[in-house]
Amino acid sequence: MPDLSINLAGLKLANPTMTCSGTCGYAFEYADFMDLSQLGAFVTKSITREERRGNEPTRIVETRAGMLNAIGLANVGLKRFLDEKVPQLRKMPCPVIVNVAGHSFDEYTETVAAMNGLDCAAGVELNVSCPNVKDGLTFGTHPGRLKELVAEVKKVLPSKPLIVKLSPNVEDITVTAKAAIEGGADVLSLVNTFTAMAIDIHKKRPRLANVTGGLSGPAIKPIALHLVSRVYRTVAKHTGTPLIGMGGVQTWQDAAEFVLAGATGVSIGTALFVDPATPNKVVTGLSDYLQKQGIERLTDLVGALQMPGDEPRKTPYP
Numbered sequence: 067m068p069d070l071s072i073n074l075a076g077l078k079l080a081n082p083t084m085t086c087s088g089t090c091g092y093a094f095e096y097a098d099f100m101d102l103s104q105l106g107a108f109v110t111k112s113i114t115r116e117e118r119r120g121n122e123p124t125r126i127v128e129t130r131a132g133m134l135n136a137i138g139l140a141n142v143g144l145k146r147f148l149d150e151k152v153p154q155l156r157k158m159p160c161p162v163i164v165n166v167a168g169h170s171f172d173e174y175t176e177t178v179a180a181m182n183g184l185d186c187a188a189g190v191e192l193n194v195s196c197p198n199v200k201d202g203l204t205f206g207t208h209p210g211r212l213k214e215l216v217a218e219v220k221k222v223l224p225s226k227p228l229i230v231k232l233s234p235n236v237e238d239i240t241v242t243a244k245a246a247i248e249g250g251a252d253v254l255s256l257v258n259t260f261t262a263m264a265i266d267i268h269k270k271r272p273r274l275a276n277v278t279g280g281l282s283g284p285a286i287k288p289i290a291l292h293l294v295s296r297v298y299r300t301v302a303k304h305t306g307t308p309l310i311g312m313g314g315v316q317t318w319q320d321a322a323e324f325v326l327a328g329a330t331g332v333s334i335g336t337a338l339f340v341d342p343a344t345p346n347k348v349v350t351g352l353s354d355y356l357q358k359q360g361i362e363r364l365t366d367l368v369g370a371l372q373m374p375g376d377e378p379r380k381t382p383y384p
C-alpha cells in the first residue's frame with residue numbers, strides 16, 4: 067500500500083484529506099454520512115470570540131457551477147465552543163484543526179490563545195478573510211496588516227502549527243503568501259471563496275441579502291489550482307512551507323492535480339453537500355493511482371508538476 071501520510075509543520079496526518087471550514091459543522095454533524103476516522107484531519111467552522119448570528123437570509127444561493135454563500139461567520143462563539151463542542155471534539159477519531167476568525171487583533175489573539183492549551187486542537191487555521199471593525203479593511207488583503215496579525219497570533223500559539231488561510235480576492239496572492247510566512251505562518255491554506263454575486267431578474271434584486279457572497283465549488287477549481295501552483299513555485303517551495311490546497315475538489319483526480327501543483331494537503335468543502343463521502347473516495351482513488359504509477363509515497367508527488375523549461379526531477383518516478 068502506498069504511504070499517504072503527510073507532515074504539516076510537525077502535524078502528522080495519516081492522509082492528505084481535510085474538510086473545508088464551514089462546510090462540515092463543528093464535530094459530528096456528518097458522522098452518519100462519512101467515515102471521520104478516514105479523514106486526514108477535521109477542520110471546524112470558524113470560531114469567533116463572541117457568538118454571531120451571521121447575515122440575514124437568503125445566505126446561500128446555488129449557481130450552475132457552484133455555491134454562493136454569505137453566512138457572515140454565524141457561529142457559537144468561544145465560550146459555547148469550549149463548553150459544548152470541545153467535549154465532542156475530544157472524541158473525534160482524527161486530528162482536529164480549529165479555524166479561528168476575528169474582527170480585531172485582540173479578538174484573534176484571545177480566541178487563538180484559548181486553543182494553545184486545548185488538548186484536542188492539533189493546530190489552528192486562521193481565517194483572515196474578515197473585515198476589521200475599526201476601518202472595514204479585510205485583514206487578509208493587506209500584506210502589512212496580515213504580517214502583523216500573524217506575528218501577534220503566533221506569539222500566543224507557540225506550541226502548535228499555525229495555518230494561515232489566504233484570500234483569493236487580491237491582486238497578487240504571492241505577496242500575501244510571503245507576508246503570512248514572514249509573520250510566522252507554519253502552513254498556508256488556499257483558497258477561501260471568491261467574492262461574487264447573483265441577481266434575481268424578476269425582482270431585479272441581488273439574490274443574497276448581503277448582496278455579495280463567496281463563490282465555491284467546481285467553478286473555482288481551475289483558478290484555485292493556478293493560485294496554489296503560483297504560491298508553491300514563487301514562495302512556498304523556497305521557504306519549505308507546506309500548502310493545503312482547496313477550491314472545488316470533487317474527485318481524487320482533482321486532489322491529485324492540487325498535489326502535483328504543490329499542495330501537501332487537500333481540503334474538500336462544497337463537494338460534501340453533494341456527496342459527504344467525497345474525502346473517503348479521494349483517499350481510495352489516490353491510493354490506487356499511486357499504486358498504478360509505482361509511487362511509494364504521496365509526498366513524492368508534491369509539486370512534481372513539470373513545467374516547460376523545468377529540469378527533470380531527480381526521482382525514479384515519471
Ligand SMILES: Cc1cc2nc3c(=O)[nH]c(=O)nc-3n(C[C@H](O)[C@H](O)[C@H](O)COP(=O)(O)O)c2cc1C
Pocket residue numbers: 086087088089111112133135137139165193231257258259281282283284286312313314315333334335336337
Ligand atoms: C457554506 C460555506 C461556509 C463557509 N464558511 C467558512 C468559514 O467559516 N471559515 C472559513 O475559513 N472558510 C469558510 N468557507 C470557505 C471554505 O472553507 C473553502 O475555503 C471554500 O469553500 C473553497 O473550497 P470548496 O470549493 O471545496 O468549497 C465556507 C464555504 C462555504 C461553502
